[in-house]
Amino acid sequence: MSSDSNMFQVTQETEKFLCERLMDQSQPISERFRVLFSLRNLRGPAPRNALISATRDPSNLLAHEAAFALGQMQDTEAIPALKLVLNNYSLHPIVRHEAAEALGAIGLESNITLLKDSLETDPAQEVRETCELALSRLEELKNVGDSNEASTIEASPFLSVDPAAPASCSSVHELREVILNEEKGMYERYGALFGLRNQGGDEAVAAIIESLNAKSALLRHEVAYVLGQLQNKAASDALSRVLKDVNEHPMVRHEAAEALGSIADDQCISLLEEFSKDPEPIVSQSCEVALSMLDFERSGKSFEYLFMQAPQLQETCICNYINPGLVIVTYKHLACDIQLCSNLNVLALVVVGSAL
Numbered sequence: 120m121s122s123d124s125n126m127f128q129v130t131q132e133t134e135k136f137l138c139e140r141l142m143d144q145s146q147p148i149s150e151r152f153r154v155l156f157s158l159r160n161l162r163g164p165a166p167r168n169a170l171i172s173a174t175r176d177p178s179n180l181l182a183h184e185a186a187f188a189l190g191q192m193q194d195t196e197a198i199p200a201l202k203l204v205l206n207n208y209s210l211h212p213i214v215r216h217e218a219a220e221a222l223g224a225i226g227l228e229s230n231i232t233l234l235k236d237s238l239e240t241d242p243a244q245e246v247r248e249t250c251e252l253a254l255s256r257l258e259e260l261k262n263v264g265d266s267n268e269a270s271t272i273e274a275s276p277f278l279s280v281d282p283a284a285p286a287s288c289s290s291v292h293e294l295r296e297v298i299l300n301e302e303k304g305m306y307e308r309y310g311a312l313f314g315l316r317n318q319g320g321d322e323a324v325a326a327i328i329e330s331l332n333a334k335s336a337l338l339r340h341e342v343a344y345v346l347g348q349l350q351n352k353a354a355s356d357a358l359s360r361v362l363k364d365v366n367e368h369p370m371v372r373h374e375a376a377e378a379l380g381s382i383a384d385d386q387c388i389s390l391l392e393e394f395s396k397d398p399e400p401i402v403s404q405s406c407e408v409a410l411s412m413l414d415f416e417r418s419g420k421s422f423e424y425l426f427m428q429a430p431q432l433q434e435t436c437i438c439n440y441i442n443p444g445l446v447i448v449t450y451k452h453l454a455c456d457i458q459l460c461s462n463l464n465v466l467a468l469v470v471v472g473s474a475l
Contacts, residue, residue: 138169149411157424159188179211190221212243223253255306283309295326336368347378369401380409
């Protein structure tokens with residue numbers, strides 16, 4: 120489970136602002152994603168309930184991202200709501216898929232029965248395959264129990280809760296054989312994918328790109344997601360072809376758009392601008408969010424609203440007011456910048472030095 124020590128703390132007023140803004144459908148989708156990415160760093164009933172409400176949003180892209188966030192937060196209190204999402208066939212498969220993945224990410228054995236039922240009955244193949252993945256993950260967690268191996272399953276160099284443990288095989292050739300083998304189970308192929316990702320290097324990236332031709336849309340979407348994590352320009356052409364393919368599953372095109380936004384060369388940006396007008400909202404909104412993130416990055420600002428918990432220090436401090444938006448606070452052993460968060464009347468504390 121994730122640790123609350125990694126979570127930020129904000130005032131009740133700020134929390135209320137973020138929760139209301141997330142659900143404000145008059146806001147651009149990119150702004151609502153800014154808020155969502157910030158809320159996933161908070162704990163408590165208000166952020167959780169806001170994200171749960173967002174899983175029913177008219178924007179399938181936002182709804183699926185909210186379910187994904189609840190899984191990455193590994194918030195056990197969200198399980199009942201995620202189960203309802205998974206069982207609601209009126210919701211888009213991309214949303215139900217993320218609910219199933221989230222239940223696997225949270226990692227409780229009590230989720231097994233529902234996932235088994237959905238594996239048998241859900242009408243969408245991508246959801247059934249996600250249930251298969253989640254069940255395999257839960258089974259592996261159950262097998263390792265409280266041994267030291269459990270931490271290996273959870274660990275990711277990309278700070279993500281992956282739906283499968285990376286394969287331990289050290290050979291790129293062997294991992295390539297597994298991920299391209301249509302007879303292998305989904306969990307094993309995902310494990311090979313994450314093994315290749317963690318190894319990196321040109322040969323591994325080439326094998327990952329090759330697996331964009333897999334029969335499973337679920338696997339293809341995860342491949343595109345991983346290529347976005349790697350931010351390797353060698354993947355640009357393949358990801359561009361995926362985004363351009365109107366016959367491809369929207370969840371795959373969505374991940375391709377986000378990956379192109381991570382690579383962010385001129386060709387990628389031009390393509391994102393073109394497909395921000397795509398008739399499929401999942402695709403067009405993905406491009407819009409990716410372009411907005413790039414705009415923030417270029418301007419030197421964070422896409423997320425930043426909140427950092429202040430150090431618990433007892434020493435008297437001296438505040439030097441540099442300008443209305445910046446204060447240097449000097450403690451006996453610590454110097455900090457305090458900057459006003461964008462669009463909010465709250466302070467974010469950023470450590471910039473120590474041992475003065």
